[in-house]
Amino acid sequence: MPVGEFELIARYFERGPARRELLGIGDDCALLAPGARGDALAVSTDLLLEGRHFFADADPVSVGHKALAVNLSDLAAMGARPRAFTLALALPAVDEAWLAGFCRGLFALADRHDCELVGGDTTRGPLTACITVFGDVPAQAALRRDAAQPDDDLWVSGTVGAAALAVHDRSEGRERAADDPARRRLDWPEPRVALGLALRHVARAAIDLSDGLAGDLGHILERSRVAAQLDWEAVPVDATLDGLPDALRRRLALSGGDDYELLFSAAPENRAAIEAAGQRLGLPLARIGRIVAGAGLRLRDARGRPIDLDGHGFDHFA
Amino acid sequence: MPVGEFELIARYFERGPARRELLGIGDDCALLAPGARGDALAVSTDLLLEGRHFFADADPVSVGHKALAVNLSDLAAMGARPRAFTLALALPAVDEAWLAGFCRGLFALADRHDCELVGGDTTRGPLTACITVFGDVPAQAALRRDAAQPDDDLWVSGTVGAAALAVHDRSEGRERAADDPARRRLDWPEPRVALGLALRHVARAAIDLSDGLAGDLGHILERSRVAAQLDWEAVPVDATLDGLPDALRRRLALSGGDDYELLFSAAPENRAAIEAAGQRLGLPLARIGRIVAGAGLRLRDARGRPIDLDGHGFDHFA
16 A cells, blocks of 8 residues: 555654654754754755665665765764754655665664754655754854864874775776675765764864865865865775775875765864874874965875875766 | 856855854855744755656746745744755756756845855756755744644635646646746745744644645644634635636645645634734735634535535645
């Protein structure tokens, strides 16, 4: 028996009355409770399309996970604490097995971050998920892209390049298995929410790596009107890239996207605090360069010699 | 020369630094300023797809208008004052003439309501617009669907049925001209924001008419656990439906969607205040029935005899 829109919402998305907010699903609007005094509300929105951001045969559990993860990653890059989200979903037909899987991945991650679904929209159409996420951050503690200053250290969390390797291999017809480490980095990104919170008042500028290290760093440099020197040998390239030709390894690590690690700048006097935060969170943090006056991004090898940069991150319309 | 994603955002969507909010387009998140003390943040999201919510050859100016209008209408139905919105857009290709038109319709309406674009996402894909809108409302003044009480009057603003007539004629191959009154109601809905604000502390429950009077009233009845008597002769059927066969006229007026008028319940002692609000706003408000104890919706004619209700509003998956 076909399931109607309202029944579908009730069955998969309504999970009882709003827990943290004043009003959740089922009215014209959700009502978010007033924030703590001085807190700004951080807001980010992402649109995921089948065929572009994930494939028709992708595991719906990982699609649900990733749809929210990329949004939580934006909150993390702002130093914001997740709070709630809305979900607008277009579905070609009501495929209950797909929906059940999608919701399992979505809500497992949401619950881990105490981030509540408060509203949404469903319609029939090409498979599309638009999530808008909300988080709290003291206005003065927000990690903005325009806050980097000359002499700041540049840091990146975790490792880079593994998700790009999975995309690269797929584009060459060598699909990796679902449990392959590179595929897992691509399909199951882990938003660095706890790190973002730890970096409040410690880091200055931050961004999450969605389009590639070089391109995303470029956004910080542009907005902050500064330049950067990046030490290639210090970049934490993921071990799955070991053994690749140098040029490919560098291209995947610097220009491949989908890592969802945090890239941030911080004053040198905060090095110990940052290292302590990394240890506390069990998340390696690598110091990969520094901010300097000027414009542009320079990459250098262990002896300080310049390395050519090719590729500048991902542009959906380039 | 092809336009890249970042250039496209800069050219069409960045309109200088945020005016009302702490941070607008160009960072990982927008930052909404803390609201006034006791204000909740009303949030609504809608997904519009080409081929479903508008046609490929639709005037992009009206598509931009309607994409935001349907969201502002949700704020109106909550009694919330518009404040900001995000826009996630998928485009099959960068069609600058289309984008310029879309933005003209979008921003003309946004500016009229002092509602600021603070963030978004662009990607390549089937034409899709997902808007999430934010508004302020004192938590105690919000017009919730679950607030109707027995003996409340039922009111509706403006007229109903015209947009449904345009859809009906289209489905029968008789497309109306763009300047036809019924087409204009369909393509250029006017969100009843000022009415929503006037109804704070005056109305109890409210909803905007997107799926049809009968279906949308049904949502209030369900959430409020009450029933309603609707007086068919009091329903303000749009004049464009004059001369239609009775059954069709009634079906379009009660079960056709896209009117974006407000349907609300209010205590009988507020009749004078409501009529005064309508006069002040130059917007006819019709008293079309009342809330009673029980469950379900009964329609009656001028002599109080029951009329059969067929059709219950629009369900995207029915």
